[in-house]
Amino acid sequence: MSLFDKKMTELHQLLHKREVSVTDLVEESFKRIAEVDGKVQAFLTLNEEEARETARTLEVKLGSDESKGLLFGMPIGLKDNIVTKGLRTTSGSKILENFDPIYNATVVDRLTTAETITIGKLNMDEFAMGSSTENSGFQKTRNPWNLETVPGGSSGGSAAAVAAGEVLFSLGSDTGGSVRQPAAYCGVVGMKPTYGRISRFGLIAFASSLDQIGPITRSVEDNAYLLEAIAGVDPMDSTSAYVEVPSFIQSLTGDIKGLKIGVPKEYLGEGVQEEVKQSVLDALKKLESLGAVWEEVSLPHSKYALATYYLLSSSEASANLSRFDGVRYGYRTPNAQNLIDLYKKTRAEGFGDEVKRRIMLGTFALSSGYYDAYYKKAQKVRTLIKKDFEDVFENYDVIVGPTAPTPAFKIGEKTSDPLTMYANDILTIPVNLAGVPALSVPCGFSNGLPLGLQIVGKHFDENTIYRVAHAFEQNTDYHKQKPAL
């Protein structure tokens, strides 16, 4: 039994009773990483020296009367697009292979305040562009449940590390499903909060109007605690919202009597595997038995979300990634004749294929003569997609469906055709376009691979999502199962 099979509250008690030391927690991480990460390949960089030193400092504090929060001493892994001062941050890209950030992301500062211990940085699709972590510039992370399959993406390292018991929890980022889909594939809990709930300062930008950091945990309860610690307005991010952060944990009452669930018919239609549908219907039955009611609803513009997303996210990415030019940081080509040549060769040599493809698509969609036809058109369709959600939320508390249309697929299976890979995100993308929060919680297995139930809420109503997810989790045992690594 691993210490990380326990909930954070239990570990907190053990620390206080001095039955477990902070060093024990940190060593549990490094021991497990030594055992399994050769197979899983979730970590890009380990923070061993500093983590052990922090553990020693916290150990002293543990013996004092100073107050210690719940996250005190807990080992965490961070997706490698979250900048960490003095700890290499690559965003999964060769162009940032040796990048040593000079400041911390706001979430990292908040975790430092909460006194968690950063174990290391986790693999991801390059600049978060992908659904399988196969687009990493460095290594292919494996799904702990089946090493032949992908962990999902782009936060594949973050989900795999938690599933494999290498850390208690982690942070990922979600632009079109990149926290929820890997959480579903790896059988863990992943939350994409409302856009604006968490500061994006220090999150290496992919698509600024869609990106959001999110916690990945083994339990819903830990997820709620972790979100509470990192949420809230930040003067360094003008898109972080001036909205009060409630106590998410207080919403975990187990009571969902009278809750109204909308189930979009588009989310159980074509392309969604039979076993996935069945697991969602079973989950709905379970929620019904707990007093909720559900009805079929429609999000009529769902089928346009994928195209809208790729136009908008690639357009934003093409602008955001213009900063990687070989001048201020990152890789620089040794073969440049002049400045333009330096830009072009640096970027050609530093970026991987998927990143180049999206920069090209975005540049095209924003270019003179095409802007109205592609970019602006997609922005208008985004309005319609957002309105779909608003309409349903007039009459329902949450929207429920699968997180992904299938369980984890085989490594290499979808890399040849970009559109096939993109289709994998069809159920998560609309949520980012609308900016609403959504969570994936384990809801079954198909051929030994985990499945995820997606629960979508109203803007800034993560509370109701947590309440539903927690009630479901407490009445099922999918989350208790562990991969045999």
Add this chain to the structure above:
Amino acid sequence: MSRISKDQVKHVAHLARLAITEEEAEIFTQQLDSIITFAEQLNELDTEGVEPTSHVLNIKNVLREDKATAGHPREEVLKNAPDHQDGQFKVPSILE
């Protein structure tokens, strides 16, 4: 009908400051063509009179007090630069 030509792809690559080989231009032409063709399904929708959404939250013009604060120390900022000299970022010559 193809949505994007190889010459257009080369032009876009230039705008994006990406050096591409002839072979890559070929591949990108095919791939971008199929992605753009796929994206044209949006034309099925009548969006006459629909306002574009660039941002989901109802916040705009977030201002802070106009007060100077300390930036990062110069040596820190230059730490990650591939080349620098006299406290400045250094690049190859711009003029021939």
